[in-house]
Amino acid sequence: MFSLFYGLWKYIFSLPPDRIVPTVGLNIGRIEVSNTKLVFWDLGGQPGLRSIWEKYYEEAHAVIFVIDAACPPRFEDSKSALEKVLRHEDLQGAPILILANKQDLSEALSAEELARYLDLKKLDERVYMYEAASAFDGMGIKEGVERLVEVMERSKRTETLRMRAGLQA
């Protein structure tokens, strides 16, 4: 539900929209952005699948959290799921990109309004990026991912994870 990786999948795999099905298990996508090789783990957002998320936290360099801005009945649930992600100790220091998705739909809440609802101002001490996005027409996705990569490359967490991977290799 939250990953809404529809557009990212189009971007990574060129999948037509009618091939997009709810994520059960894991989709893996690899792309190169700004000379950095990226591996995306797309996890299903259905409530019953969320307990799997934390199994990936320890190894994650960064997080993308996608919110359906056109679905007000799910905002409260999105907000508490996001807060839980941010609080998790295995994700300490991981930069996070929050996407206010579905901006192509007229009924979508603007990114500003959604940010107010999510109370993002409270997140000041956390490294986060926030972007109005549409997986449908690509709005905000490339920009968001590029900003995330830039911050990720400079983060202490990335340095630590790379060192750990180097030691294991």
Ligand SMILES: Nc1nc2c(ncn2[C@@H]2O[C@H](COP(=O)(O)OP(=O)(O)OP(=O)(O)O)[C@@H](O)[C@H]2O)c(=O)[nH]1
């Ligand atoms: N109009 C519009 N539709 C979108 C956009 N992003 C996703 N959709 C549609 O929303 C539906 C859900 O998209 P998914 O990619 O399956 O959503 P998801 O968050 O990955 O769902 P889970 O895999 O269950 O977590 C699909 O029918 C998509 O075509 C968008 O930016 N605009």
Ligand SMILES: [Mg+2]
């Ligand atoms: Mg999905």
